[in-house]
Amino acid sequence: MATLSPALFPPLRTDAGRYRELEVLERLRDYLPAGFEVFHNIALHTLRGGRDSYGEIDVIVLSPGGCLLLIEVKAGPVILRNGEVFKLYGDGECDVARQGRLQRTAMQNRLHEAGLDVPMLSCLVLPDYALGDSQVASIPRERIIDAPRYADMVSTVRDWMGAIQGTADGAALRRLLLNQFQVTPVLEVLRDQLQGAVRRLSDGLATWVPRIGSPSGVFRIQATAGSGKTQLALQLLETAAAERLNACYVCYNRSLADHVRHLASSKVDVVNFHELCVEHYRRTQGDPDFSPGAFERMTAHYVGASAGFAQSLDLLIIDEAQDFDASWVESLCSRLRPNGRLYVLEDEAQRLYRQDSFDLGDAVTIGCSDNFRSPQVICDLINALGLVRPPIRALNPYRGELPGIRTYLSDEEVLARTEEAVAALLARGFALADIAVVCGRGREKSALLNRACIGPHRTRRFTGEYDASGEPRWSEGELLVESVWRFKGQSAPAVVVTEMDFAELDDAARRRLFVALTRAQMAVELVLSDGAERCLTALLA
Numbered sequence: 001m002a003t004l005s006p007a008l009f010p011p012l013r014t015d016a017g018r019y020r021e022l023e024v025l026e027r028l029r030d031y032l033p034a035g036f037e038v039f040h041n042i043a044l045h046t047l048r049g050g051r052d053s054y055g056e057i058d059v060i061v062l063s064p065g066g067c068l069l070l071i072e073v074k075a076g077p078v079i080l081r082n083g084e085v086f087k088l089y090g091d092g093e094c095d096v097a098r099q100g101r102l103q104r105t106a107m108q109n110r111l112h113e114a115g116l117d118v119p120m121l122s123c124l125v126l127p128d129y130a131l132g133d134s135q136v137a138s139i140p141r142e143r144i145i146d147a148p149r150y151a152d153m154v155s156t157v158r159d160w161m162g163a164i165q166g167t168a169d170g171a172a173l174r175r176l177l178l179n180q181f182q183v184t185p186v187l188e189v190l191r192d193q194l195q196g197a198v199r200r201l202s203d204g205l206a207t208w209v210p211r212i213g214s215p216s217g218v219f220r221i222q223a224t225a226g227s228g229k230t231q232l233a234l235q236l237l238e239t240a241a242a243e244r245l246n247a248c249y250v251c252y253n254r255s256l257a258d259h260v261r262h263l264a265s266s267k268v269d270v271v272n273f274h275e276l277c278v279e280h281y282r283r284t285q286g287d288p289d290f291s292p293g294a295f296e297r298m299t300a301h302y303v304g305a306s307a308g309f310a311q312s313l314d315l316l317i318i319d320e321a322q323d324f325d326a327s328w329v330e331s332l333c334s335r336l337r338p339n340g341r342l343y344v345l346e347d348e349a350q351r352l353y354r355q356d357s358f359d360l361g362d363a364v365t366i367g368c369s370d371n372f373r374s375p376q377v378i379c380d381l382i383n384a385l386g387l388v389r390p391p392i393r394a395l396n397p398y399r400g401e402l403p404g405i406r407t408y409l410s411d412e413e414v415l416a417r418t419e420e421a422v423a424a425l426l427a428r429g430f431a432l433a434d435i436a437v438v439c440g441r442g443r444e445k446s447a448l449l450n451r452a453c454i455g456p457h458r459t460r461r462f463t464g465e466y467d468a469s470g471e472p473r474w475s476e477g478e479l480l481v482e483s484v485w486r487f488k489g490q491s492a493p494a495v496v497v498t499e500m501d502f503a504e505l506d507d508a509a510r511r512r513l514f515v516a517l518t519r520a521q522m523a524v525e526l527v528l529s530d531g532a533e534r535c536l537t538a539l540l541a
């Protein structure tokens with residue numbers, strides 16, 4: 001199997017020609033042997049007669065011997081006129097041979113400027129057109145792969161390139177084809193571009209789930225981390241607000257509710273479940289005292305009173321449902337109108353609390369294992385460790401780097417190793433505001449969640465206290481430090497996963513590690529106990 005650069009993603013262009021080009025790429029990738037490299041959509045900018053000229057080469061194949069093959073793909077019908085091949089477009093026609101000559105000359109000039117002496121071939125692929133006995137004056141007939149020869153395209157390419165050897169620097173040639181130059185990346189720009197691309201790519205759930213019908217009006221979306229569940233929820237809430245429907249979004253984590261509330265329309269209700277219980281208690285019983293066990297008492301009061309709730313909701317979204325008790329779900333559903341819709345968003349791999357699963361009767365169940373958030377290498381690591389079943393599909397365009405790993409034997413060492421991990425991310429160019437320290441212990445047992453500083457950096461952390469209105473109190477600092485439980489549902493460009501301590505990768509440890517790793521958009525640093533490091537090393541051996 002050949003390597004393909006860049007990776008294939010759903011096409012922005014949806015015409016038949018673009019899908020045919022993708023098919024050509026997939027054939028070359030899947031059936032050329034290892035050692036071949038396939039590049040596509042190579043942009044060219046040259047100067048001709050003092051004027052800027054822009055173009056694009058559909059496909060370039062690089063053989064193990066260092067030979068290049070330029071492939072022009074023209075899907076659909078073409079026209080033969082006076083021995084020339086023309087492709088018709090909506091705004092005119094293209095002389096295929098002339099286009100090929102310009103591209104070849106431009107590529108030769110680029111190679112010459114880069115000091116690369118590379119043997120180069122070119123061909124035309126017409127996957128939907130049979131030339132028959134027609135004569136083409138401007139392109140050698142043997143270098144045209146038409147419909148009858150299309151099935152043998154891969155073997156033909158191998159025959160052409162097999163015996164040709166080049167002497168150019170392979171790494172420099174690859175950089176040229178990828179438009180990769182030896183410069184230091186500006187992480188701030190890369191971060192913004194990546195976040196924008198990921199948002200667009202992960203719109204899938206938000207696009208097609210609302211189009212699915214359910215006789216019961218109940219939808220169960222079982223989707224992995226980074227698949228776009230939050231975008232789906234926001235799309236449903238936006239549509240409900242536009243249609244003047246009464247809608248409510250309920251999740252488990254207060255921090256996630258605050259995030260969604262910031263993005264959603266003010267015309268819909270966004271709340272976490274315990275916040276909802278507090279509001280109900282305040283309305284019916286007066287101000288709570290928030291003493292130990294207060295949330296449990298207020299939750300029991302809410303569930304007990306739910307049978308008398310008015311059925312006022314047209315739309316109810318329950319997010320992080322894997323962490324909900326069945327009685328909580330039942331109490332929320334009592335607020336739905338008879339024809340109301342219920343969307344339950346969950347991920348079994350992120351079940352961090354010991355709640356039993358619950359049944360939703362005639363729900364339409366939708367599954368998704370596509371991860372758009374995490375870098376490809378992090379997804380590869382998750383799959384190699386078997387953290388989730390089925391394996392997640394890595395669809396983030398960013399390859400990323402393997403996490404740095406640091407081990408500790410004591411609380412003093414975990415602090416020192418975490419400081420080093422933060423320093424390593426800062427040295428790579430991440431800003432302090434881009435970094436989240438995510439701890440695998442809760443606040444009471446953590447050596448980090450109660451610290452005012454990590455290294456020279458003041459920490460921003462939940463203090464464990466609430467004000468008179470029930471709002472959580474936060475410390476003032478620049479470096480976010482959170483537990484894996486509270487940071488679930490959120491993400492950051494760079495994440496230090498720390499205080500991960502386990503002797504075996506049981507279900508609880510597997511879920512903690514999965515949630516922590518999938519919080520990162522670009523980079524991860526791991527701080528593991530000595531036992532956890534040995535456990536993971538044995539699994540990867």
